[in-house]
Amino acid sequence: MLAGMTDRPETVVARWPVRSPSGPDGLAGLLSAYHLQTEAEKGAAVADVAALPDRYRAEIVDPRAVFARDAVLVALRGEETAGCVVVAPAAGWTEIKRLWVTPPMRGQGVAAALVAAALKHAGKTGAGTVRLSVWNWRTDAIALYERFGFTVVGSWDTRDRLVCMERAA
Template sequence: MHVRPADLSGVDARAVGVLVGAYLRQTEQEKADRGLADPIGPDDPLPPRYAAEADDPALAFAGDEVLLAVDDERPVGVVVSRAVPEGTEIKRLWVDPGHRGRRIADALLSAVVDGAPGDVRLSVWEWRAPALAVYRRLGFADVPSWDARPGLLCLVRSAV
């Protein structure tokens, strides 16, 4: 497995769209299970505010850094980050469920952290215990929320 920049103008756009789409569908289902969103079926379109990320990642992530984890030439994970005034913000992180438990998320996060010029921040739903464990193990610490949505935790990994 290795991590590399995604080519959103070419062959990687579809893979990024599929991976991000799976992340968004799971997130919407988890939010619906908790009464925070309307349920969507597997064949229903994503909410308009998210659809472009899956349908046209090149446009949705223009100016962002998009990295793919590739195993045996198959994309199995993605991370999207962007520069913000506070440093770098991780916007999306997803590893295909069939490839979890192999520290692929660690590799994706490390690639962002290692390349970031300052602090790295992210937000995560409080019910995502496995993701929270990974973030905390890699040095991310809880901070006061910058997002008012209930159930969303904010974490920062300070620059060394």
């Protein structure tokens, strides 16, 4: 083996739907984990997907309908579906949402690969600004976004503890 090389697979980001060995696309599992974890962190833990609020459950049950106008990007590492992000167009800006990396894949550059791919996609849409919102307790995510040039801006969302960020596309 050459110095500096590892046997770890690289992260490949593809537009959903994709086929992977860990399931037909892995997206439902990623979104389920994202929403269940988020509800628990908000202090409103639920037992399973069936108990999630309707709007979140719909993303898991019928992502084609919910994300029909959006680009859903999925990260693959070797045989595993490692993470996802949604890039949603809006009037004059693009929103990044639902960034999620499976716990075993964290710390391996998957989130950075997803954000980079999301920004590349957003740049192709012609939008001047990329926005996102993130819960204030997700400090690692906030630091990642800051490394990509996002800055905190005034909130456009009324939910408590939500940090709104943006950057030029």
